[in-house]
Amino acid sequence: MKLPRASLAALLTAQTQETFNDCAAKMMLGALAQQLARVQGVDPKPILAIIAALLVLPYVAFGPICGWLSDRYPKRTVLNGTLIAQIGVMLLLVAALWLKSFDGAILCFFLLCAETAVLAPAKRGILLEYVGPQKLSRWVGYMEMFNITAILVGSFAGGAMFSHWLSTGGDPWQAAQNTAWVLTVLAVLAWALFQVAEPTKAHSAEPFRWSLWVRHFTDVAEVWRTRPLWRATMGICFFYGVGGYATVLLQQVGYELTHGGPGAGLASSQLLLMVGVGTMVGNLLAGLLSRRGVELGLAPLGGAMLTIVLVALGFTAPGTTRFTVLLIATGFSSGFFLVPLYAFIQEKAGDHRRGRILAGVSLLDSVAGMAAAGIYGLVASDAALGWSVPTQFFLMAAVSLAMLVYALYHLPHQTTCTIMRLVGRIFYQVKVLGRDNVPTEGALVLCNHLSYVDAVVLQIASPRPVRFVAFEGFAKSPLVRFLLRAAGVIPVNPNKPLKGIRLAWDALQAGELVCIFPEGAISRTGQLMELRRGFETIVKHAQVPVVPAAIDGLWGSIYSFAGNRYLWKSPRLMPTPVCVVFGPPIPGERADVAHMRKAMLDVGEQAFQERPMLKRHLGREIARALAKRPGHLEIVDRTAERRPIKAAQLLAVAAALSRHLRRTVPEKRVGIVLPPGAGAHIANLAVAFAGKVPVNLNFTAGKAAVEASLKLGEIGTVITADAMRAKVPNFPFPENTLDLKQAIEAAGGKKAIVPWLLAAWLLPNQWVADLLDLPKVGDREEAALLFTSGSSGEPKGVVLTHRNLFANCAQISSLSILPDTAVLMACLPVFHSFGFTVTLWYPLLRGCKVITVPSPLDTKKIVEAIQQEQATVMLGAPTFVRPFLKKATKEELKSLTLVVTGAEKLTMDLYESFLGQFGIEILQGYGLTETTPATNINQHNPPITTSTAAEQLGKRTGAVGRLMPGMTARIVDPDTGEELPMNSTGMLWLKGANVFPGYLKDPEKTAAAIKDGDWFVTGDLGRFDNDGFLFIEGRLSRFSKIGGEMVPHGTIEQRCVDLLGLEQTDGPAVAITGIPDATKGEALVVLTTQDITIEQLRTKLLDSGLPNLWVPKILRKVEKIPMLGTGKTDLKGVRTLALELTKEAET
DSSP: OOOHHHHHHHHHHHHHHHHHHHHHHHHHHHHHHHHHHHHHTOOSHHHHHHHHHHHHHHHHHHHHHHHHHHHHSOHHHHHHHHHHHHHHHHHHHHHHHHTTOHHHHHHHHHHHHHHHHHHHHHHHHHHHHHHTTTTHHHHHHHHHHHHHHHHHHHHHHHHHHHHHHHHTTOOHHHHHHHHHHHHHHHHHHHHHHHTTSOOOOOOOOOOOOGGGGGTHHHHHHHHHHSHHHHHHHHHHHHHHHHHHHHHHHHHHHHHHHTTTOTTHHHHHHHHHHHHHHHHHHHHHHHHHHTTTSOOTTHHHHHHHHHHHHHHHHHTSOTTSHHHHHHHHHHHHHHHHHHHHHHHHHHHHHOTTTHHHHHHHHHHHHHHHHHHHHHHHHHHHOTTTTOOOHHHHHHHHHHHHHHHHHHHHHHOHHHHHHHHHHHHHHHHEEEEEEOGGGSOSSOEEEEEOOOBTTHHHHHHHHOSSOEEEEEEGGGOOSHHHHHHHHHTTOEEEBTTBHHHHHHHHHHHHHTTOEEEEOTTSSOOSSSSOOOOOTHHHHHHHHHOOOEEEEEEESOTTSTTBOGGGOSSOSOOOSSOEEEEEEEOOOBOGGGOOHHHHHHHHHHHHHHHHHTOGGGGBOHHHHHHHHHHHOTTSEEEEEOSSSOEEEEHHHHHHHHHHHHHHHHHHOOSSEEEEOOOTTHHHHHHHHHHHHTTOEEEEOOTTSOHHHHHHHHHHTTOOEEEEOHHHHHHOTTSOOOSEEEEHHHHHHHTTHHHHHHHHHHHHHHSOHHHHHHHTTOOSBOTTSEEEEEEOOOSSSSOOEEEEEHHHHHHHHHHHHHSSSSOTTOEEEEOSOTTSHHHHIIIIIHHHHHTOEEEEOSOTTOHHHHHHHHHHHTOOEEEEOHHHHTTHHHHOOTTTTTTOOEEEEOSSOOOHHHHHHHHHHHSOOEEEEEEOGGGSSEEEEOOOOOOOOSTTOOOOOSOOTTSOOBBOTTEEEEEEOTTTOOEEOTTSOEEEEEEETTSOOOBTTOHHHHHHHEETTTEEEEEEEEEEOTTOBEEEEEEGGGEEEETTEEEEHHHHHHHHHHHHTOOOTTSOSEEEEEEEETTTEEEEEEEESSOOOHHHHHHHHHHTTOOGGGSOSEEEEOSSOOBOTTSSBOHHHHHHHHHHHHHHHHO
16 A cells, blocks of 8 residues: 555645646736737736636536536546646647647636646545544645645746746747646656555445536535535635735736836746745644644634735835735735635535535635636726726725624634634643543533633643633623633623523533633632532533543743732743643543542643653752852751851852762762751752762661661761761761761862852853753652651661652642742751751752751750741641740740641641640641652642632641642552542552652562552551542551451540640650450550559540540550651550560560
């Protein structure tokens, strides 16, 4: 079988050559007629009008026959026959010119146009068979580009060749004969090349009837019956009418410019060539802009441009540069008009009648062409009106304006959609995934709502025009109402919603694509808000599929509420990369709020994964960020005395040290044992700048755990400080342990630092990053290694990639909690995942000022730092925050606007006490080392800044917040692995760009943690409410299965604290764990630091209504509940201690 490309090339060549020959012959005969008329002293304009009419007369006379041939026989056969006929007709034309028979030449020209009329419906019909409906519009653009270009270049060539041979001394008849011979050779070549075209089959068995000769009215009626096809045909008729008139008018212009001399044909041809250049570009661009499908809105835009250009031509003198430019613009405008209309007709006609429809279209546009020739003869002839050239341009402009009004009246929605797509592409680089998921019939799209330009971006992304359902209250002014109507917006009045719902039903049942933003308003938190149920009513009645969609990349733009305000933000100077994802359609009967929220989270996660920044290299981007703000105060280190450090200083010292590390450290990973402070920042940056992986080691862990970590990570070099070594004498430092200060001196000290300092201040940020020799792409390569705290098992090496860290920093940045104006209190250990990502890398990328204190347990020093540095944000575990109740005053903490806790559950007594004493509401977050770490954070309710805005929730008491942008979740039965409803309690699975790829060198544990490709099994039991807030019920390991029932340790612990009124300012007073029991499977053990008997405890718990199965029977008094350095309860230590104490009691 022949290649489709070869078939398409053969088709385009054949149709281009036939059209070229027709127009070249027309111009040659027109120039011949002008020369003969000049000799005889008569007006040539009537002859030119007749020749122009003959060009289209066959389409009128033989249109039905041509359409029948195209349907009855294989279109490839029809095309081949026309090419053979062309060769014969061209030979006859040569003979007529040799005999100097002008009448014979005119007859041959008529026959030449007749075989082109046969070719017309066949060439357009076969195109769909070769390329299919998806690529039809683009190839129609290419075909029309070649077709119109052939018309104009052929017109130029015919006149130019005739003028050339005439100017070399030949007589007019010989010049015409030479031209005809060239055209004959081209006809033979076109036939030969067409033989590679792929065969096609016939689509109709209709026999020939003599009535076909008069089936004109039937074909026209076929077009008339389908009103959209009729309107498109009227547009095409307008194009050919104006185009035909312009062709003969430009011949008149050329004749007048040369005063009828030998160069008249060449002058006319050159003018037409300029139109051809513009047409070629316009057709090509129209085809490219129609890659997603038929773009009908281009037609009114082309009409508007054409009207303006024709008016300008009327005021411009022919022969000037401006006149030439305007001719090019005329052709360009016409390309925008013709391509979408022909594509629309071919797509909507249907296989069984496409030939008849196209024949009807050809008939009507030929009538328009003949009418144009007749009108020209009437208005231009000296014997009639004798209008001047400018007046005729104004006439054409008036006709164009009338057609423009007609097009805008019938295509307001398509025009608005096209404008939105064209203008939107200037400001947004839209990447689309899942475009094939959009049905070709009626469907409802549900999309997240982040900004005022969401509709524009969706129009760019969608393969079909979209109609949006919007709040009627937005249309307060007549202008806005007009624009919304033009855009096809379906208004909904909340007080009378039924009317809007019915309009949406009608649109869906008519096969249109309708979009609803189910949140009901722009999200002012950057997260997916509560979904309103109105769409369920529409889907229930319309019975159409629902397509979940997500837009990512618009949050942070001036049209979003990022930064707690619209518009008043610095605009982005470069086009914004945006990703739109269309998910698989969901049947209407399953499209309830629960299913759609889950589906929208899923596509939102896919869209977030496409962010270009996630592929970058962390070290390189940090270097660029610091070089952009060299004078910015980055860190205030309060380890000993106050030490401020600016961005340029931090960059310079880290860069100098990185060169030394790159030369002297062969290992991939470098250990770091330092508390929060300038030293930890410098060490981590230096390792990253050296192209290596920083590993912040837990210096509070046991010796065996650290040794295991060093071995697993193949860490032979550790950066620390001599003072730190003195504080942790039992830490198993390797032989190659570097003191940070000495390492900086070894790197060259000030001599090595100063050049980098100058570079930070003087060079563009990209150059600074280039000097560090860091790659531009990091993506899924390892960027950091953290070891889990080991609260319920042995430490595991958690590999974090560049993508993970960029993703979590971007997710945090999208919330309102940590703007670049924040002053962050950083006291969490850097080996803690929150301390590592949120207090180290995030501020470096975002530009927040960081205040460091070396220990989260030094409450007095932290309070002092908050007050003196006016810190606004503090992060910490509840264990680290609780001492503030005894050691701080409201005045000392008045600068704090936000306190976020994680690592363990925030108890209500701490929340209420902190709020009552300091007036500060603690917002709870959630995350794990494996999620880099933040997945959920409560935030303050966003402010209401517009009259139409309603209150939105950013927080919920008892919850850990909504999912971060770009994350999705599942609730799974921990026993069966079956998916549960999101509002059921079960195992929480998470997915997102911030989820780690796996544990270092531990495929078994990785397989247990990562399911179904990239779903992370958190080990926590949780549930979501209808607003999307997550409630963590506890870790699965914090449940005991007693008598077949899951008993939560955390719930019992909190009940003990509440009933006994226990103080926990110095740490947990109660811990519950489970130990093996031969009868029930497990037995609950209470470890407490308080003086209380098991009987007293059981009585209070039972009286409070706690189930008997949940009430512990074993209590052990301890001096202190085991804790980890991260502020979490040491669950493994608690259980080990409970087993030991219980065993001792039994013996």
